[in-house]
Amino acid sequence: MKIKSAEFIMSNSNVNKAPKEAIPEYAFIGRSNVGKSSLINMLMNRKDLAKTSGKPGKTQLINHFKINNEWFLVDLPGYGYAQVSKKKRTIFQHFIKNYFKEREQLACTFVLIDSRHDPQKIDLEFMQFLGENNIPFCIVFTKADKLGGASLNKQITAYKKELLKYWEALPLSFITSSSTGMGRDEFLKFIEQVNQDIANNFK
Ligand code: GTP
Ligand code: MG
Numbered sequence: 001m002k003i004k005s006a007e008f009i010m011s012n013s014n015v016n017k018a019p020k021e022a023i024p025e026y027a028f029i030g031r032s033n034v035g036k037s038s039l040i041n042m043l044m045n046r047k048d049l050a051k052t053s054g055k056p057g058k059t060q061l062i063n064h065f066k067i068n069n070e071w072f073l074v075d076l077p078g079y080g081y082a083q084v085s086k087k088k089r090t091i092f093q094h095f096i097k098n099y100f101k102e103r104e105q106l107a108c109t110f111v112l113i114d115s116r117h118d119p120q121k122i123d124l125e126f127m128q129f130l131g132e133n134n135i136p137f138c139i140v141f142t143k144a145d146k147l148g149g150a151s152l153n154k155q156i157t158a159y160k161k162e163l164l165k166y167w168e169a170l171p172l173s174f175i176t177s178s179s180t181g182m183g184r185d186e187f188l189k190f191i192e193q194v195n196q197d198i199a200n201n202f203k
Pocket of ligand 1: 033059060142143177
């Protein structure tokens with residue numbers, strides 16, 4: 001898919017105030033600092049469309065971007081960021097979960113996992129939550145440039161093996177690097193296909 005336009009629409013903490021347009025929407029979620037905002041910039045070929053930072057906790061709101069005037073990308077705050085107060089974390093978790101429960105135009109959720117890390121409880125629990133709420137998701141392994149080919153494969157194989165303890169079938173997964181652009185074509189192709197499938201269903 002060719003990216004012709006990518007525009008920031010709005011930020012908010014309340015899903016009820018999010019754009020009403022019923023166009024396909026794709027959300028990016030995962031631990032703080034996993035690379036959600038960077039991946040959005042990489043996909044859109046833009047440096048600063050989504051705000052990134054070396055420090056976790058940069059994205060704090062639900063951010064809508066409209067792509068090619070046809071679909072939304074949503075940059076969300078990370079979960080599992082230990083440095084914010086417990087009260088603030090609870091508010092975060094509440095509005096993130098609300099977003100997933102309420103957003104009917106959500107076509108697919110991308111759960112980002114740092115490819116260097118072993119499976120973590122918080123990510124597995126989040127996928128469980130998506131499953132229980134019938135929210136389709138893919139896994140996106142990030143920061144692949146930080147591992148060599150052999151250890152990257154080893155990590156990903158081990159991750160999938162762990163997932164098969166909880167899931168009958170593996171979700172679709174992508175291996176990406178926002179630094180090198182790895183995975184960009186496959187990722188955009190997938191979104192294009194889902195957009196097409198949705199359009200065909202409405203014909
Ligand atoms: P929050 O908004 O805090 O939840 O974080 P986030 O998941 O949006 O992460 P962000 O995109 O801000 O990236 C966090 C840090 O990781 C930044 O310093 C990025 O430069 C770095 N980073 C992100 N993706 C990659 C990648 O693919 N490769 C490398 N080497 N660094 C990356
Ligand atoms: Mg972010």
